[in-house]
Amino acid sequence: xxxxxxxxxxxxxxxxxxxxxxxxxxxxxxxxxxxxxxxxxxxxxxxxxxxxxxxxxxxxxxxxxxxxxxxxxxxxxxxxxxxxxxxxxxxxxxxxxxxxxxxxxxxxxxxxxxxxxxxxxxxxxxxxxxxxxxxxxxxxxxxxxxxxxxxxxxxxxxxxxxxxxxxxxxxxxxxxxxxxxxxxxxxxxxxxxxxxxxxxxxxxxxxxxxxxxxxxxxxxxxxxxxxxxxxxxxxxxxxxxxxxxxxxxxxxxxxxxxxxxxxxxxxxxxxxxxxxxxxxxxxxxxxxxxxxxxxx
Amino acid sequence: xxxxxxxxxxxxxxxxxxxxxxxxxxxxxxxxxxxxxxxxxxxxxxxxxxxxxxxxxxxxxxxxxxxxxxxxxxxxxxxxxxxxxxxxxxxxxxxxxxxxxxxxxxxxxxxxxxxxxxxxxxxxxxxxxxxxxxxxxxxxxxxxxxxxxxxxxxxxxxxxxxxxxxxxxxxxxxxxxxxxxxxxxxxxxxxxxxxxxxxxxxxxxxxxxxxxxxxxxxxxxxxxxxxxxxxxxxxxxxxxxxxxxxx
Numbered sequence: 054x055x056x057x058x059x060x061x062x063x064x065x066x067x068x069x070x071x072x073x074x075x076x077x078x079x080x081x082x083x084x085x086x087x088x089x090x091x092x093x094x095x096x097x098x099x100x101x102x103x104x105x106x107x108x109x110x111x112x113x114x115x116x117x118x119x120x121x122x123x124x125x126x127x128x129x130x131x132x133x134x135x136x137x138x139x140x141x142x143x144x145x146x147x148x149x150x151x152x153x154x155x156x157x158x159x160x161x162x163x164x165x166x167x168x169x170x171x172x173x174x175x176x177x178x179x180x181x182x183x184x185x186x187x188x189x190x191x192x193x194x195x196x197x198x199x200x201x202x203x204x205x206x207x208x209x210x211x212x213x214x215x216x217x218x219x220x221x222x223x224x225x226x227x228x229x230x231x232x233x234x235x236x237x238x239x240x241x242x243x244x245x246x247x248x249x250x251x252x253x254x255x256x257x258x259x260x261x262x263x264x265x266x267x268x269x270x271x272x273x274x275x276x277x278x279x280x281x282x283x284x285x286x287x288x289x290x291x292x293x294x295x296x297x298x299x300x301x302x303x304x305x306x307x308x309x310x311x312x313x314x315x316x317x318x319x320x321x322x323x324x325x326x327x328x329x330x331x332x333x334x335x336x337x338x339x340x341x342x343x344x345x346x347x348x349x
Numbered sequence: 350x351x352x353x354x355x356x357x358x359x360x361x362x363x364x365x366x367x368x369x370x371x372x373x374x375x376x377x378x379x380x381x382x383x384x385x386x387x388x389x390x391x392x393x394x395x396x397x398x399x400x401x402x403x404x405x406x407x408x409x410x411x412x413x414x415x416x417x418x419x420x421x422x423x424x425x426x427x428x429x430x431x432x433x434x435x436x437x438x439x440x441x442x443x444x445x446x447x448x449x450x451x452x453x454x455x456x457x458x459x460x461x462x463x464x465x466x467x468x469x470x471x472x473x474x475x476x477x478x479x480x481x482x483x484x485x486x487x488x489x490x491x492x493x494x495x496x497x498x499x500x501x502x503x504x505x506x507x508x509x510x511x512x513x514x515x516x517x518x519x520x521x522x523x524x525x526x527x528x529x530x531x532x533x534x535x536x537x538x539x540x541x542x543x544x545x546x547x548x549x550x551x552x553x554x555x556x557x558x559x560x561x562x563x564x565x566x567x568x569x570x571x572x573x574x575x576x577x578x579x580x581x582x583x584x585x586x587x588x589x590x591x592x593x594x595x596x
Contacts, residue, residue: 147550147556148550151556167365167554170554171554203452208538208544208547208551209547209550230538231538231540233535233538237536240436244436244439245452246452
């Protein structure tokens with residue numbers, strides 16, 4: 054009898070606890086719990102972070118987000134959680150986050166202070182260097198070789214300002230071209246409209262790996278800037294932000310992160326089975342050891 | 350929900366691109382939109398008038414040629430046409446010409462956009478011109494020929510003066526369309542108004558203000574075109590002539 058009472062008491066406590074937890078859900082977590090759906094913003098062509106293979110979105114960021122959505126389902130005790138992948142572009146990702154179309158953005162988004170005025174970021178998940186991709190036979194090895202040449206970058210990204218800043222600082226005469234996405238920017242460099250494509254190095258390695266003849270291209274030159282990538286969230290949603298941060302830190306502190314990293318950066322990746330061969334940088338190791346959401 | 354944060358002062362803030370304040374960004378965009386749409390329109394009217402006329406002349410080959418032009422340029426999406434001119438054509442040409450197009454041609458994205466827009470709109474203008482000519486009673490042409498005018502003279506003095514006046518109102522909307530269609534050129538990197546709008550959204554994160562400002566600029570352009578064409582219509586009116594009569 055006493056045992057029964059204890060169980061009853063425990064149950065009662067459990068119920069109130071659950072009820073209590075449900076009451077305090079706010080913002081995105083509440084929306085996901087109520088609708089049983091989470092909308093994840095993904096990119097069509099940001100290899101190897103977030104891209105389309107057949108009709109499936111895959112990549113490093115997508116894997117991290119899949120871990121997050123698995124964790125979401127457990128935390129929110131949902132029987133089933135619908136994960137909807139919503140393609141976004143460089144220009145649409147922030148408006149779609151602000152207007153509530155997407156709940157998480159798992160692409161290749163630089164965590165910048167300026168963007169933090171409009172959206173929030175989970176603890177940084179990657180560090181990239183901004184450099185340039187050129188044709189090997191062009192003989193370009195440094196920024197100064199670009200004098201009088203055309204340089205392409207993708208619109209709506211943070212890279213073009215580095216050209217402009219360096220253009221002034223080094224008094225180079227550089228003509229700026231703009232591609233509407235990374236594929237088009239790469240095409241402009243490949244067809245010779247531009248001599249160099251300035252972008253985050255990982256994206257450049259990815260484009261080269263996916264090109265017709267990867268051996269013809271190289272990533273060269275000074276590091277124009279180093280930037281952290283983050284998973285984007287809605288601003289002013291402390292509860293959801295804490296959930297994402299805690300879940301990511303748990304992954305970073307376990308061996309899981311090494312497995313995910315190796316899967317996308319040091320082993321062959323779909324669709325062509327090309328290996329990016331990018332060992333984990335010290336900067337990134339440091340980012341995993343001391344997680345932070347600080348932007349640049 | 351978050352409250353709307355409208356801060357018009359953003360237009361006067363310095364943009365981080367180094368191109369001056371944001372209003373200047375939009376102004377640059379406006380200039381390229383104007384330049385592209387106007388040059389495109391001139392090409393469209395010139396080519397469209399010729400194609401429209403040859404579709405009505407009594408020569409099987411000429412009208413077939415005109416019909417083919419209209420079908421090709423009207424049935425392929427403008428974006429695809431632009432990609433063709435920008436990315437495919439230089440690869441089809443001999444290597445010297447191709448690399449000239451890619452590297453030495455001044456302002457390649459502007460010229461490609463203007464010519465591409467012109468050829469695309471020409472098909473639509475040709476269609477209007479053709480229906481303008483066909484809307485005239487057949488007796489007009491026959492009367493001209495019966496009076497001993499050559500076919501060219503009949504067109505020059507009888508048919509075209511009436512047909513062009515008839516098509517001014519439908520051409521107004523085509524003219525306005527060139528401004529709106531010029532936004533497609535951002536896909537080949539032309540820094541026109543919609544391109545600058547996207548840049549400003551990216552840098553300032555003031556989505557609503559940016560879009561509102563851009564919308565106002567496009568509306569002003571469209572209104573200006575509308576008034577201009579109404580003025581031309583008024584000035585070219587000939588009392589007693591078809592479509593030229595009473596107020």
